Amino acid sequence: MAKPPRPDDVPGLPARRAALKLLDAVMRRGDPLEIALHGACQGLADRADRALVHAIAAEVLRHLPDLDALIDGATKTLLPDDAKARMVLRIALVQVLVLGTAPHAAVATALPLVDGGPRKLVHGVFGTVTRAQPALPNPPTLPREVAARWEGQWGASMVEAAARAYAVRPPVDVSLRDSAATAHWAEQLGGTSLAPGHVRLPEGANITDLPGFADGAWWVQDIAASCAARLLGAGEGRSALDLCAAPGGKTMQLAAAGWQVTAIDQSKKRMERLTENLTRTTLSADVVQADLRNWEPDAPVDAILLDAPCTATGIYRRHPDVLYRIGPRQIADLADLQTELLARAADWLKPGGRIVYATCSLEQAEGEEQLARFLTARPDFSLVPAQVDELPVGIAPTAQGWLRTLPDTLADTGGADGFFIARLAKGSN
Known part of the structure; x- marks a missing residue:
């Protein structure tokens, strides 16, 4: 009988580890995404892997409030905002819902990220959410603090326009x-x-x-x-x-x-x-x-x-x-x-x-x-x-x-x- 792969042998795992590191640098340390990308991708020689790291992190940030709403709807006790399990779930879900990754591949590269942590919780929440086949809102929801700040300066119509613009790929x-x-x-x-x-x-x-x-x-x-x-x-x-x-x-x-x-x-x-x-x-x-x-x-x-x-x-x-x-x-x-x-x-x-x-x-x-x-x-x-x-x-x-x-x-x-x-x-x- 074949042995299950060790975590480090899971295909695509290094890129997901890098994405987790990159999001931590942005959310916890306040580093700009583009600047933190180089440090997070140390050891990733493949340009496609580095592009995937950037795509995962950018799309998690773009859809973060809506990803969190799905996660919170599938848990009896809310995970802390800064919990590693929450970030791992964001990474796994955005791959399925935005980047088109197959659910089995997304969860296979998610669970090793919480080794020593709540693997069963992550697996269960991921399964509950994906079985419902949800769609993320279009346009994405802006962070509450940002929407409130902009509404105070410009009014509600600006916030609505900002959300619509957020959903459109910027032209060149x-x-x-x-x-x-x-x-x-x-x-x-x-x-x-x-x-x-x-x-x-x-x-x-x-x-x-x-x-x-x-x-x-x-x-x-x-x-x-x-x-x-x-x-x-x-x-x-x-x-x-x-x-x-x-x-x-x-x-x-x-x-x-x-x-x-x-x-x-x-x-x-x-x-x-x-x-x-x-x-x-x-x-x-x-x-x-x-x-x-x-x-x-x-x-x-x-x-x-x-x-x-x-x-x-x-x-x-x-x-x-x-x-x-x-x-x-x-x-x-x-x-x-x-x-x-x-x-x-x-x-x-x-x-x-x-x-x-x-x-x-x-x-x-x-x-x-x-x-x-x-x-x-x-x-x-x-x-x-x-x-x-x-x-x-x-x-x-x-x-x-x-x-x-x-x-x-x-x-x-x-x-x-x-x-x-x-x-x-x-x-x-």
Whole structure:
């Protein structure tokens, strides 16, 4: 009679162990999913295994409240939120309900994860849930704390739109090196354009295999993110700083628009990506690795783009971990940093120069409130309202003159990331 396989011999188990480790890093330590992925996947040489680890973790986070509702409905005594058995059940169930894994394979790789723990409980709950053949809600349920916070800022309709957007795969937008060739690249890439220099790709496109990628004719950049550089217009050889620049989408936009760009970022690894992107696109910029709290330019400049460090709640569709890592404390801490950086950057601008402040956040503390605080502290600056003809089709400035993209922005064509963008001018006196 054949012996049952040892836990370490179960096919696919190392990837599930890595997924458990990755989710622990996100939920318990607050590490960003993409950063924690490398450490969690140590020992996994197969790229497909690493992709599976990412998919399991991302889909658990996307559907976590709904997975928990199924688990709680199958237990007499609720498992603690941080119980290992609960996380193992989430991993097993998401494979069956989202990723299409056969139930026997999912449970075979789940039970060894709770060796020394409640294996019978996990097996029983998994069986109870899967025998009922449930379907996860569409759209997914947002975490209660996030929904309450956003409803307080934007109202119930925004929360409903955020949930709907959460269920849709984010589109892939690209920015073009030559905006005059927009029609050409829209045809070549089989996409649609909402603005000069923009193409939205068809779903499922393999980026690196598309025409123009290797030649540097375009780069991936969400349409909302591209609006920040659009508000600075043509450079005509003038000087510009791109602060917190990596991985370089806005740097390349500014360089393509004729600005003499100095790109500054603190991260060595991300700056290497920026340099690679500049090389691929044959665009040029001075690249500086530095902490903006300690660095300053040799002379004032004509324009500044500050895409400030933020909570990144505006890109929750791509990075669902932000909904679990970010709370009031993180929002307050990052708002303080934004205030400091914006104040420093303002002093580096020539009289009459312009600064664009941007965050990929859906939190008013990092956008509207930040702008109001700055204008109160710096009466020598004024808001320069964005104009409709400067922006992509379907994206409009607010009545106050700044730009705020929300989950219902471009909803009929795939949506856009959440951004706050404001353009300010420094007085000439």
